[in-house]
Amino acid sequence: MSQQVEYDAEADVLYLRITPGETVARTVPLDDLRLIDYSADGAVVGLEFIDASEGIDLRDLPFARKAEQLLGDAGLNLTIYA
Secondary structure (H helix, E strand, O other), X not given: OOOOEEEEOOOOEEEEEOOOOOOOOEEEEOOOOEEEEEXXXXXXXXXXXXXXXXXXXXXXXXXXXXXXXXXXXXXXXXXXEO
16 A cells, blocks of 8 residues: 555545645545545645445545545555545
């Protein structure tokens, strides 16, 4: 797995770092299972998915294509909804 993809199987949480090297200034929930981390200047830093084993919902997310690519490169056996 790359440094841009972190999956905690015990917690069933997946984190995708969209902008490496940026610091998270705030986290905004998109819904109960998806959170978006932003830097101080408003750039998307990362995407967090709770209950990831139930599927990764990329619909209506910024950087959905990059997230899908990161997931594919990581080789995780998770269902993706795009």
